Amino acid sequence: MRPQIRQLAGLLVACFLIGSVHAKLNIFACEPEWAALTQELAGGHATVFAATHAGQDPHYVQARPSLIARLRSADLAVCTGAELETGWMPMLQRRARNPKVLAGKPGYFEATQQVTLLEKPAELDRAEGDVHGDGNPHIQVDPRRVLEVAMALSSRLQQLDPGNKPNYEQLLQDFTARWKASIERWQSAAAGLRGKRAVVHHREWIYLLDWLGMQRVGSLEPKPGIPPNMAHLADLKTQQADVIILSPANDKKPSAWLQEQTGTPVVMLPHTVGAVPNSDNLFDLFDEIIRRLSESART
Amino acid sequence: MNKTILNAAVVVALSLPVGAVSANPAGIAELRQMILEMKQQHQQQIQALEARVQQAETRAAAAEQKARSTEGKIVAVEEQVQAKPRSGDNSFNPAISLVFQGGFSSYSQDPEDFHLEGMPLGGEAGLQDEGLALWETELTASANIDNLFYGQATIGLHTHEGEIEVDVEEAFVDTLSLPAGLGLRFGRFYSSVGYLNEKHTHAWDFADAPLAYQAFLGGQYRDDGLRASWVAPLDALFVEVGAETLRGDSYPGGGNSGDFGAVRNMFVNVGGDIGQNNSWQLGVSRVDVDVEERSAGGHAHDDDGESPTFNGDSDLTVVDAVWKTDLGNDKALIFQGEYFRRDEDGQVTFAEGAGEALFNYDGEQDGWYLQGVLQFNRQWRAGVRYDRLSADNDLTMVSNTTGEADDDIFEESGYQSSSHDPDRWAAMVDWSPSEFSRVRLQYARDDSRAEDTDDQIYLQYIMTLGAHGAHQY
Numbered sequence: 062m063r064p065q066i067r068q069l070a071g072l073l074v075a076c077f078l079i080g081s082v083h084a085k086l087n088i089f090a091c092e093p094e095w096a097a098l099t100q101e102l103a104g105g106h107a108t109v110f111a112a113t114h115a116g117q118d119p120h121y122v123q124a125r126p127s128l129i130a131r132l133r134s135a136d137l138a139v140c141t142g143a144e145l146e147t148g149w150m151p152m153l154q155r156r157a158r159n160p161k162v163l164a165g166k167p168g169y170f171e172a173t174q175q176v177t178l179l180e181k182p183a184e185l186d187r188a189e190g191d192v193h194g195d196g197n198p199h200i201q202v203d204p205r206r207v208l209e210v211a212m213a214l215s216s217r218l219q220q221l222d223p224g225n226k227p228n229y230e231q232l233l234q235d236f237t238a239r240w241k242a243s244i245e246r247w248q249s250a251a252a253g254l255r256g257k258r259a260v261v262h263h264r265e266w267i268y269l270l271d272w273l274g275m276q277r278v279g280s281l282e283p284k285p286g287i288p289p290n291m292a293h294l295a296d297l298k299t300q301q302a303d304v305i306i307l308s309p310a311n312d313k314k315p316s317a318w319l320q321e322q323t324g325t326p327v328v329m330l331p332h333t334v335g336a337v338p339n340s341d342n343l344f345d346l347f348d349e350i351i352r353r354l355s356e357s358a359r360t
Numbered sequence: 361m362n363k364t365i366l367n368a369a370v371v372v373a374l375s376l377p378v379g380a381v382s383a384n385p386a387g388i389a390e391l392r393q394m395i396l397e398m399k400q401q402h403q404q405q406i407q408a409l410e411a412r413v414q415q416a417e418t419r420a421a422a423a424e425q426k427a428r429s430t431e432g433k434i435v436a437v438e439e440q441v442q443a444k445p446r447s448g449d450n451s452f453n454p455a456i457s458l459v460f461q462g463g464f465s466s467y468s469q470d471p472e473d474f475h476l477e478g479m480p481l482g483g484e485a486g487l488q489d490e491g492l493a494l495w496e497t498e499l500t501a502s503a504n505i506d507n508l509f510y511g512q513a514t515i516g517l518h519t520h521e522g523e524i525e526v527d528v529e530e531a532f533v534d535t536l537s538l539p540a541g542l543g544l545r546f547g548r549f550y551s552s553v554g555y556l557n558e559k560h561t562h563a564w565d566f567a568d569a570p571l572a573y574q575a576f577l578g579g580q581y582r583d584d585g586l587r588a589s590w591v592a593p594l595d596a597l598f599v600e601v602g603a604e605t606l607r608g609d610s611y612p613g614g615g616n617s618g619d620f621g622a623v624r625n626m627f628v629n630v631g632g633d634i635g636q637n638n639s640w641q642l643g644v645s646r647v648d649v650d651v652e653e654r655s656a657g658g659h660a661h662d663d664d665g666e667s668p669t670f671n672g673d674s675d676l677t678v679v680d681a682v683w684k685t686d687l688g689n690d691k692a693l694i695f696q697g698e699y700f701r702r703d704e705d706g707q708v709t710f711a712e713g714a715g716e717a718l719f720n721y722d723g724e725q726d727g728w729y730l731q732g733v734l735q736f737n738r739q740w741r742a743g744v745r746y747d748r749l750s751a752d753n754d755l756t757m758v759s760n761t762t763g764e765a766d767d768d769i770f771e772e773s774g775y776q777s778s779s780h781d782p783d784r785w786a787a788m789v790d791w792s793p794s795e796f797s798r799v800r801l802q803y804a805r806d807d808s809r810a811e812d813t814d815d816q817i818y819l820q821y822i823m824t825l826g827a828h829g830a831h832q833y
Contacts, residue, residue, distance in 0.1 A: 071636055116688055121738070123831040125639045125684075126598030126631025133541060134593050148795075148831040155510055158591045160537040165506075187796060266547075288738065312689065319548065 142171025142197035190284025203268035415745030454503030455827035478751030479659030483578015483611030572727035577609030614654025672706010715761035
């Protein structure tokens with residue numbers, strides 16, 4: 062018994078030491094887009110873990126054991142907020158035993174807190190489907206909002222790791238310059254899309270449409286989070302849409318049916334980093350979104 | 361514009377009428393005066409214009425400076441966190457949810473007669489009432505109490521023999537900010553034994569508890585007590601080690617003798633991911649119970665004093681395993697199994713008629729279940745479960761004043777194991793229109809009782825009002 066206790070004590074001490082020697086920030090990103098942004102802004106000064114990948118819907122993630130373990134040793138959690146992670150993040154925060162990343166602490170960052178949200182419901186009624194009281198949380202498809210998040214996230218990094226403040230400032234300057242130039246490029250490439258009418262699968266594209274000056278005339282899901290049904294799809298036939306937008310995570314059948322019925326082209330857009338080939342960072346993600354959208358509009 | 365007109369007027373005034381007015385000196389003086397005035401006016405206008413230009417220049421400079429300071433904002437933007445209300449569960453403080461379950465149950469055998477030979481039923485074990493019934497209504501409130509504590513309480517309402525019973529199912533506090541991965545839970549809570557025990561029934565994949573839960577945990581074990589646990593600081597591997605001490609008021613405990621904790625539980629949970637789409641968890645728990653006057657046997661709710669009581673030790677070991685594979689596009693495959701082994705040693709008192717029997721009881725029992733659930737899409741799932749139990753009890757009579765034969769007493773007490781091992785097959789299909797509602801159809805072929813097979817059909821609904829529930833693994 063004695064030697065066992067001693068071994069256990071040794072293990073504990075070792076664990077503490079490992080914990081304290083860790084020089085890099087340990088960052089837990091709830092979604093791949095925030096992992097990518099954090100990587101841009103923290104460079105080599107942080108280890109970034111993405112809790113979900115593009116193939117997973119962040120609404121429906123479970124508080125699985127590996128995520129508890131990851132959050133246990135995180136210095137910062139970067140999430141979307143606006144109730145997107147309400148099914149799993151609060152539970153992870155309770156079970157990870159890491160006071161640093163509790164809500165309200167500097168170690169917990171919500172991207173949607175940094176920008177103005179659209180589609181804030183006037184009344185909360187679950188009959189309206191999976192609505193979010195704070196507004197639509199899918200802000201990552203508007204590069205202007207991504208920039209706002211980047212600025213706030215960088216200042217959070219500087220706050221948590223003041224020793225590397227100049228480095229984070231430099232990384233932010235660098236990112237901002239490249240990002241602003243890219244936004245101009247994307248905007249001019251997408252100039253022809255202004256005013257176009259889109260039907261979306263899930264209501265996750267409003268920020269993209271808002272940025273490009275496009276109109277959403279309907280969604281395949283009758284209510285957010287409720288799968289499409291025939292009656293609703295039939296109603297959509299009358300909408301004179303220019304394009305039907307879905308993400309790789311969506312069921313392809315409803316959009317294919319509507320395309321068959323109306324001849325409206327379907328375009329699959331990556332909703333986050335890594336959702337389609339050639340979208341492995343934020344720049345490539347928007348390149349791909351603009352490329353695919355422009356191509357579908359031409360046909 | 362004014363300036364041009366003025367200039368023109370001056371030129372005209374100076375050149376044209378010179379000859380005409382030269383004859384009149386008074387006129388000339390007047391003219392001079394006029395010109396002077398015009399000149400003065402002109403100068404004032406020019407000055408005003410110059411001032412305006414200057415003003416414009418200052419403004420431009422200010423704008424430039426403002427622009428520069430905006431540029432400076434890129435370096436560190438003031439976060440808006442404090443300004444906006446926080447989202448999530450905390451927008452309702454506390455988060456309140458009401459869950460009610462009910463449905464229709466049909467059995468080919470008498471549900472009141474449900475029993476497991478050699479494993480007398482205690483606690484809430486048993487079958488749902490036959491026919492249409494509201495099974496359970498739970499009201500849960502939870503919130504961070506402050507920066508140190510999280511609290512959660514569940515009030516349960518059940519109908520029992522026409523009377524509504526109000527029950528504090530859970531009321532516990534979790535610490536939030538202990539150092540080094542340590543955490544305490546105190547109050548009344550579901551013990552961390554096995555995998556399903558900590559989950560509320562509405563989060564279960566089947567309409568009823570596995571037979572092993574019926575036999576060894578009285579359906580589901582919760583009690584008043586204290587839990588201490590620790591989560592290891594490992595990168596990707598979840599390791600949780602914990603210990604509980606519980607009062608022992610509910611089955612498998614048998615009443616609290618006044619000392620601190622008649623039930624002690626030690627547990628380890630380990631879990632992680634394999635690849636991007638597979639996750640797993642393994643758990644081992646060991647429950648030691650000092651049993652005092654535990655009455656069990658017959659239907660759990662029968663309080664007519666006919667149930668035999670057990671005094672002694674009860675040791676339960678549970679091993680649980682879960683495997684989940686995400687097949688993409690909302691499809692998933694979930695396997696789950698638990699193995700229970702129980703050793704009980706002590707004496708049983710059984711009052712029968714005017715007399716009483718006392719016998720030694722040395723029992724070894726085990727049980728397990730294995731289930732697989734396939735999620736077809738976000739709304740539809742189907743699953744199969746197999747249950748099995750076995751008991752090997754050694755009974756020796758110490759004293760018998762009932763006037764009945766020893767063997768009859770053993771059999772009536774429910775402690776006598778038989779050569780028949782209870783087993784059951786169950787299959788279910790459920791439909792969840794949203795995360796807040798679920799309807800389930802389940803069929804089971806139950807061979808728990810040696811005599812007859814019971815065909816069990818459940819049509820169950822689970823409705824959640826209020827706060828979004830947690831996606832517990």
